[in-house]
Each structure stands twice: as C-alpha cells, then as structure tokens.
Amino acid sequence: KLGMTYKKDASFGDWYSEAVVHGEMIEYYGVSGCYILMPSAMRVWNVLKDFFDSDMKKLKVNPYYFPLFVTESALQKEKDHIEGFAPEVAWVTKSGQSDLESPIAIRPTSETIMYPYFSKWIRSYRDLPFRCYQWCNVVRWEFSDPTPFIRSREFLWQEGHSAFATKEEADEEVLQVLELYRRIYEEFLAVPVIKGRKSEMEKFAGGLYTTSVEAFIPNTGRGIQAATSHCLGQKFADMFGIKFEDDKGSRSNVWQNSWGYSTRSIGVMVMTHGDDKGLVLPPRVAPLQVIVIPVSYSKDADMASIKGACESTVCTLSQSGIRAELDDRTNHSPGWKYSHWEMKGVPLRIEIGPKDVANKQVRIVRRDNGAKVDVPLTNLVDEVTVLLDGIQENLFRTATERREACIQVIHTWDEFIAALNNKRLILAPWCDEEKVEKDVKVRTRGEGELGAAKTLCTPFDQPEFPQGTMCFASGKPAKTWSFWGRSY
Numbered sequence: 247k248l249g250m251t252y253k254k255d256a257s258f259g260d261w262y263s264e265a266v267v268h269g270e271m272i273e274y275y276g277v278s279g280c281y282i283l284m285p286s287a288m289r290v291w292n293v294l295k296d297f298f299d300s301d302m303k304k305l306k307v308n309p310y311y312f313p314l315f316v317t318e319s320a321l322q323k324e325k326d327h328i329e330g331f332a333p334e335v336a337w338v339t340k341s342g343q344s345d346l347e348s349p350i351a352i353r354p355t356s357e358t359i360m361y362p363y364f365s366k367w368i369r370s371y372r373d374l375p376f377r378c379y380q381w382c383n384v385v386r387w388e389f390s391d392p393t394p395f396i397r398s399r400e401f402l403w404q405e406g407h408s409a410f411a412t413k414e415e416a417d418e419e420v421l422q423v424l425e426l427y428r429r430i431y432e433e434f435l436a437v438p439v440i441k442g443r444k445s446e447m448e449k450f451a452g453g454l455y456t457t458s459v460e461a462f463i464p465n466t467g468r469g470i471q472a473a474t475s476h477c478l479g480q481k482f483a484d485m486f487g488i489k490f491e492d493d494k495g496s497r498s499n500v501w502q503n504s505w506g507y508s509t510r511s512i513g514v515m516v517m518t519h520g521d522d523k524g525l526v527l528p529p530r531v532a533p534l535q536v537i538v539i540p541v542s543y544s545k546d547a548d549m550a551s552i553k554g555a556c557e558s559t560v561c562t563l564s565q566s567g568i569r570a571e572l573d574d575r576t577n578h579s580p581g582w583k584y585s586h587w588e589m590k591g592v593p594l595r596i597e598i599g600p601k602d603v604a605n606k607q608v609r610i611v612r613r614d615n616g617a618k619v620d621v622p623l624t625n626l627v628d629e630v631t632v633l634l635d636g637i638q639e640n641l642f643r644t645a646t647e648r649r650e651a652c653i654q655v656i657h658t659w660d661e662f663i664a665a666l667n668n669k670r671l672i673l674a675p676w677c678d679e680e681k682v683e684k685d686v687k688v689r690t691r692g693e694g695e696l697g698a699a700k701t702l703c704t705p706f707d708q709p710e711f712p713q714g715t716m717c718f719a720s721g722k723p724a725k726t727w728s729f730w731g732r733s734y
C-alpha cells in the first residue's frame with residue numbers, strides 16, 4: 247500500500263498503528279497484545295543494546311541469563327511485591343495432555359528467580375559489589391488497550407540487579423544507571439526525558455525508592471514512564487536471606503538495586519518524531535541513514551552513467567561508516583520509492599539524475615524538514631555527515647520545544663483541571679502526602695476512558711518555592727514541585 251492514510255494530529259491512535267506497520271517495524275499477530283518485531287525495529291533495538299552493553303562493561307555489570315520459568319512458591323515468596331500484580335502473571339499448567347504437578351509462572355520480572363541465587367552466591371564482602379543484568383523477554387498479561395511497543399503482553403527489556411555493602415554505593419548506582427537511560431533517550435532516540443523520583447504510591451512496592459526518566463506525548467497529553475531505576479533497600483535481602491560477612495566477621499543484609507528499560511523506548515521514539523508521511527528515525531539509531539535513488543525520465547537516458555554514479559555514491563558513503571543503500575529496483579517509480587523510504591523514516595534521500603551526473607553533484611533531501619540541497623560529489627561525505635548530525639539535533643530540539651510548550655505550572659485545583667483537560671504536562675506544588683495523591687486520582691477518574699491524573703515524578707531539578715506556596719490539592723504547605731498528568 248502506498249502512503250499513509252491517517253493524520254497524526256487528527257487520529258493519533260490509528261496514525262501510530264499505521265506508521266509502525268507501514269514503516270515495517272511491526273507485523274500484527276494472532277495473540278492479542280503480541281506483535282512481531284520486524285528488522286527495522288530489531289536494528290534500532292540492537293543499536294541501543296550495543297551502547298548499553300558497552301556501558302555495562304564500564305560499570306562492571308556482568309551478563310547472565312536466568313530461566314523464563316518460576317515456581318508458584320518462589321514467585322509468592324515476597325508478598326507485597328507481587329500481590330497487586332497477580333492478575334498479570336501468565337501460568338503454564340499443562341504439558342501435552344497432562345496437567346503439571348503445580349503451575350509454573352512465566353517471568354513478569356526476575357527478582358524471585360534471581361534472588362535465591364544471590365543468597366547462595368553472596369557470602370562475604372569480597373563478593374560485593376555484585377552486579378548482574380540480562381536481556382530477555384517478559385510476559386505480563388495486561389488488559390488495558392494493547393499498543394505496539396508501548397503496552398504489549400510480551401516485551402523485550404534489559405533488567406539489572408545489583409547488591410552492595412552500603413546504601414551509599416546503591417544510591418550512587420541508581421543515579422549512574424538513570425543517567426544511562428537519559429542518554430539512551432536524549433542522545434540516541436532524540437527524545438527529551440525528565441529525571442525524577444516516583445511518589446510513595448507510584449514507586450515499586452517492594453523497594454525503598456524509585457527513580458525514573460519520564461517522557462511525554464504531546465498528541466495525547468499523556469506522560470509515559472520511559473525507564474526505571476529502583477533502590478530496593480534491604481527488604482529483598484531480608485526476604486531472601488542475602489547477607490554478607492564484613493571484614494570484622496559480622497553479618498548484615500546487602501543493599502540492592504534493580505533497573506530496566508524496554509522496547510517501549512522504540513514506541514516513544516515513533517510517537518515523538520513520526521509525521522503524516524510515516525516514521526522519522528533519528529540518524530544515530532536509523533538502520534539505514536541514506537537511501538540513494540536513480541532518477542531517469544527517458545528510457546534512453548544514459549542509465550548506465552546514472553547507475554554508476556549511484557553505486558559509487560553508496561560505496562563512498564559506506565566506506566566512511568554511513569549506513570547507505572541503493573534502491574535500483576526497476577519495478578517501482580522514483581515517486582513510489584520516495585514515499586516508501588519516507589514511510590520507513592530514512593533520514594536522507596539522495597536522488598541522482600542525468601543533470602546531477604553532468605554537474606558531478608547529487609540532490610539530497612532531508613526527511614525531518616523536507617529541505618533539498620544540491621551537493622558536489624567532492625564533499626559528499628562531509629555534507630552528509632553534517633546533515634545527519636543536523637537532523638539528530640533538530641529532532642531533539644524540536645521535540646524538546648514541543649514538550650516544553652506542553653508544560654503548565656499551576657497553583658490551584660481549578661487551574662489543575664483546566665490544564666488536565668488541555669492535555670498539559672502539569673507542574674504543581676504538592677504537600678507530598680500519599681492520601682492527597684489518592685484523592686486527586688479519585689477526583690479526576692470521572693474523565694471517561696481518558697483515565698485519572700497521577701503523579702509522574704518529582705523532578706530532581708526543583709524550581710524555586712515562593713514563601714507560603716500551598717499544595718494545589720490540599721491547601722497544606724507545599725513540599726515539592728511535582729509533574730502530574732494522565733499517563734500510559
């Protein structure tokens with residue numbers, strides 16, 4: 247099918263589904279909430295994985311792979327960590343025709359699979375710091391509207407799990423990993439994120455505190471948790487008996503962290519940069535950065551010299567590390583090819599026709615803003631490199647400006663409700679009391695299927711507090727500026 251039918255601003259949900267399918271990132275699958283990740287998606291995922299792996303080596307985090315399955319008793323081990331999630335757990339109950347002795351769960355996350363072994367492996371302070379991570383899939387049988395990459399019943403992620411002798415070391419690592427996640431979003435996916443701390447109500451129940459990077463989708467006015475980095479304190483250590491003997495012979499619980507980001511990151515990138523022509527990929531993660539297309543208007547046009555120019559252009563770019571390919575298919579017109587590669591979000595298109603060959607130049611078209619420029623072959627690589635860097639920066643700057651334009655500072659309940667109905671990312675003074683947060687959720691639930699307002703995070707970067715600022719919801723003295731809004 248040629249070209250997109252849905253418009254991003256008019257019908258965002260349909261636009262998004264069409265963009266990921268026509269962009270050849272996703273193929274829909276027969277099990278609800280499950281999708282086939284196509285090469286364009288996996289190549290983006292692998293660029294992020296390579297970066298993350300290289301930083302895991304720097305942080306001395308070791309790669310493992312733990313089993314997909316966990317027994318019922320092991321999963322139930324830590325009550326308050328699981329209780330709210332029970333409906334999401336998928337179970338294997340049979341093999342062939344016969345029932346299993348007892349059901350086995352498919353991992354929704356791996357704490358209960360890993361931590362009994364941490365208890366076995368960690369004995370002495372010499373075994374610390376202990377740092378492990380794995381790339382794997384997890385299954386959570388969610389029921390709210392499935393969305394490719396954003397909310398699926400199976401997704402790919404990395405999960406990290408570490409143990410330290412002191413809280414200070416754990417606190418430090420929580421922020422080191424959060425910075426890695428910020429870099430993945432801002433430096434690779436060109437998506438602006440806000441670093442902050444989750445509220446007591448929104449944090450990981452089994453942990454001590456949760457930090458996160460939060461993104462925002464202007465079209466829907468919804469926040470989205472982009473990655474999380476938890477300090478678990480010593481609760482899991484207590485539950486699973488993960489103790490170490492210090493150099494004076496006394497035994498104490500380790501301090502633990504756990505952190506993760508998933509293929510949701512690809513969906514956030516698509517939602518942020520995509521347009522009515524389809525995907526727009528940031529050059530740093532684009533599987534294909536330049537597509538070269540021969541343009542000839544008459545059969546007898548010296549196709550041979552055009553072909554030669556195209557091939558040498560691809561070769562020159564490839565040799566300088568630029569991901570370039572030639573689309574010389576004869577069963578599609580140049581116009582069809584332009585639309586096809588625009589849908590796939592390829593950052594640059596190079597057109598080469600008889601005039602270009604004659605003038606020893608190429609015509610370069612940018613995917614992000616449609617700008618066309620004629621470039622002499624002599625400085626092709628430099629120009630293309632500058633253009634690709636320019637696209638990366640432009641995508642990040644534009645997305646940041648759009649996100650900033652959605653932020654609204656409010657001081658009263660009425661302003662809060664107005665901002666919420668205006669699809670804003672709300673920055674509000676809050677007394678930081680959980681029951682007030684619960685109350686806001688209840689008072690804003692009535693907005694139909696849109697969902698209630700919740701806290702997204704309390705940003706580390708706190709604005710000034712004018713004397714006597716009151717909480718917008720309770721009227722009590724405000725303690726923090728927090729981001730509120732609807733979310734995915």
Ligand SMILES: O=C1CCCN[C@@H]1CCCn1cnc2cc(F)c(F)cc2c1=O
Pocket residue numbers: 327328331332334335354355356357386404405406450474476504505506
């Ligand atoms: O968020 C992370 C980072 C990577 C490691 N795990 C932590 C906490 C995950 C929180 N969480 C999130 N979702 C869950 C869904 C379930 F069905 C379930 F049984 C448990 C959980 C669950 O513990």
Ligand SMILES: [Mg+2]
Pocket residue numbers: 386
């Ligand atoms: Mg969940």
